[in-house]
Amino acid sequence: xxxxxxxxxxxxxxxxxxxxxxxxxxxxxxxxxxxxxxxxxxxxxxxxxxxxxxxxxxxxxxxxxxxxxxxxxxxxxxxxxxxxxxxxxxxxxxxxxxxxxxxxxxxxxxxxxxxxxxxxxxxxxxxxxxxxxxxxxxxxxxxxxxxxxxxxxxxxxxxxxxxxxxxxxxxxxxxxxxxxxxxxxxxxxxxxxxxxxxxxxxxxxxxxxxxxxxxxxxxxxxxxxxxxxxxxxxxxxxxxxxxxxxxxxx
Numbered sequence: 001x002x003x004x005x006x007x008x009x010x011x012x013x014x015x016x017x018x019x020x021x022x023x024x025x026x027x028x029x030x031x032x033x034x035x036x037x038x039x040x041x042x043x044x045x046x047x048x049x050x051x052x053x054x055x056x057x058x059x060x061x062x063x064x065x066x067x068x069x070x071x072x073x074x075x076x077x078x079x080x081x082x083x084x085x086x087x088x089x090x091x092x093x094x095x096x097x098x099x100x101x102x103x104x105x106x107x108x109x110x111x112x113x114x115x116x117x118x119x120x121x122x123x124x125x126x127x128x129x130x131x132x133x134x135x136x137x138x139x140x141x142x143x144x145x146x147x148x149x150x151x152x153x154x155x156x157x158x159x160x161x162x163x164x165x166x167x168x169x170x171x172x173x174x175x176x177x178x179x180x181x182x183x184x185x186x187x188x189x190x191x192x193x194x195x196x197x198x199x200x201x202x203x204x205x206x207x208x209x210x211x212x213x214x215x216x217x218x219x220x221x222x223x224x225x226x227x228x229x230x231x232x233x234x235x236x237x238x239x240x241x242x243x244x245x246x247x248x249x250x
Contacts (some may be wrong), residue, residue, distance in 0.1 A: 002055045002151060004045040005109035008074050010067045011120045023220040034070045036116025036184075040076075041177045043143065043184040045113050052147070060103055061095060068200065075195035076187045082198070083107075086236035087205030091122075092214040097129035100224075104134060109153065109172065111163040116141050116176040116246040127249060137169035143180040147171075181246050 012018055013031040020026065034042075042059060050056035059074035060083040061067040071082040085099055104112065117124035131138035139145075144157035148168065158165040159178045169175075233239045243250050 002052065002111075004048065004055060004057050004111045004113060005104065005107055005113070006038070006042045006057060006059045006074070006079065007044050007114040007126075008042065008059050008061045008067075008070055009115070009118045009120075010061060010063055010070045011035045011118055014119060020223045023222070025221060026109045031131050032066070032070070034073055035115050035118045035120075037117060037119070037177055037179070039115075039214055040179065040181050041113035041115055041175075041182040042074055042079065043110075043182050044177060044184075047056040047182065048147070049078070052151070053143040058083065058107060058109065060085065060100070062091060062099055065202075071200055073109045073187060075198045075200070076191040077185060077193065080198065082200040084200065084202045085205060086202055092216040093125035094129055094216075095214045096126045097133055099128050100126070102135045104130070110151070111171055112174045113231065114174070114176055116178055127174050134172075134174070136173075137173040138175070139167055139169050139173065140176045141173050141178045143178045145181070153168060183214045 013033040045057045057079045059079040062085045139156035141159040142156045146155045155168045
């Protein structure tokens with residue numbers, strides 16, 4: 001049986017207004033959700049199982065017990081079982097990659113799927129670091145993926161500044177997903193009921209094999225300054241003059 005490991009991150013809901021208070025995030029009343037790019041990764045894993053049949057989909061999240069809600073959502077979408085790596089305090093991208101590397105060695109999946117970035121910190125580093133730590137292939141910003149050569153390789157279309165790049169990576173590999181890969185399904189009521197019976201294992205970070213202290217920390221957060229009011233111009237010449245002499249961008 002093929003195994004796909006999908007990383008899910010708990011992030012503030014994209015539709016929630018984020019406020020900064022005294023240099024830290026004010027999370028009062030903020031709703032949380034699965035990182036949208038990770039939801040795309042999970043949807044792709046489920047579609048692969050629907051197409052191939054004998055595929056196990058395992059979701060993993062790093063954080064506190066609050067992450068159980070997002071893992072249950074992943075199970076309701078269709079994942080087979082879930083892992084919660086608890087006890088981490090604000091891990092950075094490298095510590096996340098190290099923890100996932102240890103989970104990889106425990107699970108031995110054929111494919112790791114994860115979002116290209118998380119919408120809270122936008123680091124876009126964990127997937128690349130994970131592949132480097134494991135010494136396996138990677139494909140990033142993937143908008144299309146197909147298993148080839150008897151499931152031994154994955155043909156991936158990558159979103160780049162110059163257009164679509166198609167590459168083939170041998171499995172096992174790490175693949176990070178882009179927006180155009182798919183649209184995640186809505187969670188159904190039967191899926192929610194089934195999720196209650198699916199296994200969710202919690203692993204404490206006191207386990208010495210999972211120790212991966214963060215090397216970076218956030219010192220302070222600030223809201224961006226308010227935008228200045230825009231102005232209207234009557235002609236193209238006036239626009240060019242203002243861009244050249246006032247904005248000094250040309």
